[in-house]
Amino acid sequence: MSMIDFYKYQGTGNDFVIIDNRNNQFNGDDVSLINHLCDRHFGIGGDGLMLLESHPELDFTMRYFNSDGREASMCGNGGRCIAAFAVHMNVVKSPESFSFMAVDGEHHATYNDGIVNLKMISVNDIKKADNYTFMNTGSPHHVCFINDVDDVNVVQEGKEIRYSELYAPDGTNVNFVQFDSENQIKVRTYERGVEDETFACGTGVVASAISAHLLKPEYTHFKVDVLGGKLEVTMKPNEIGFDDVWLKGPATFVFKGKIEI
Numbered sequence: 001m002s003m004i005d006f007y008k009y010q011g012t013g014n015d016f017v018i019i020d021n022r023n024n025q026f027n028g029d030d031v032s033l034i035n036h037l038c039d040r041h042f043g044i045g046g047d048g049l050m051l052l053e054s055h056p057e058l059d060f061t062m063r064y065f066n067s068d069g070r071e072a073s074m075c076g077n078g079g080r081c082i083a084a085f086a087v088h089m090n091v092v093k094s095p096e097s098f099s100f101m102a103v104d105g106e107h108h109a110t111y112n113d114g115i116v117n118l119k120m121i122s123v124n125d126i127k128k129a130d131n132y133t134f135m136n137t138g139s140p141h142h143v144c145f146i147n148d149v150d151d152v153n154v155v156q157e158g159k160e161i162r163y164s165e166l167y168a169p170d171g172t173n174v175n176f177v178q179f180d181s182e183n184q185i186k187v188r189t190y191e192r193g194v195e196d197e198t199f200a201c202g203t204g205v206v207a208s209a210i211s212a213h214l215l216k217p218e219y220t221h222f223k224v225d226v227l228g229g230k231l232e233v234t235m236k237p238n239e240i241g242f243d244d245v246w247l248k249g250p251a252t253f254v255f256k257g258k259i260e261i
């Protein structure tokens with residue numbers, strides 16, 4: 001057994017265990033260990049865990065694991081939190097503007113007084129069905145608009161869609177969205193790999209804002225209310241989808257500690 005340092009961060013209530021793994025001592029293949037560390041009763045607790053690792057050219061590499069312990073697709077709020085962590089740990093050359101590698105490619109980020117603006121991947125393959133949209137913003141997202149997100153059983157209805165034949169075998173994240181004004185939306189999300197509603201889902205907020213643009217194409221900047229706070233999304237339409245997609249909001253250090261593994 002050995003003791004390791006960990007850091008707890010949260011981005012609008014989407015919370016993460018972060019480990020500086022530039023020495024490659026932590027085994028990212030240990031599903032049960034990561035699941036244990038994310039457990040809110042027997043471990044540290046978190047929606048996910050991230051390893052900060054070295055990169056030959058960029059400032060660092062981000063590896064993301066859902067709380068089920070499995071390495072996962074891109075996490076937008078996790079990307080914002082590991083960016084803040086990297087600045088706080090003096091890992092990045094210039095805190096105002098830097099880049100890191102993640103599972104879906106290179107991400108550019110800026111940091112200013114606790115606020116991280118994260119460039120997301122371009123989104124070009126959007127399915128527009130009668131009562132939902134589906135797209136991959138770094139993670140897969142099903143988005144549906146309803147009148148009142150406070151009036152939906154997110155876990156029950158989200159789980160049904162997540163495990164439906166439509167998305168077998170990998171599943172999807174599920175977002176319920178309402179318009180609060182022309183360019184302001186409210187989003188609640190059922191997250192794959194957490195298998196519960198989370199206080200926010202960054203890639204889900206991006207998918208929801210893009211879906212809102214499809215309904216109100218005069219807007220390319222959306223303010224988004226989530227259970228855990230406020231985010232902003234901007235995007236630039238291209239011929240088939242969107243480039244220059246940015247997710248902006250707070251990323252906050254909560255505590256640090258040591259744990260025996």
Ligand SMILES: N[C@H](CCC[C@H](N)C(=O)O)C(=O)O
Nearest residue numbers: 075076077139193201202203
């Ligand atoms: N649960 C997601 C990954 C994390 C997404 C979310 N935490 C975010 O901020 O984007 C999935 O397995 O597709």
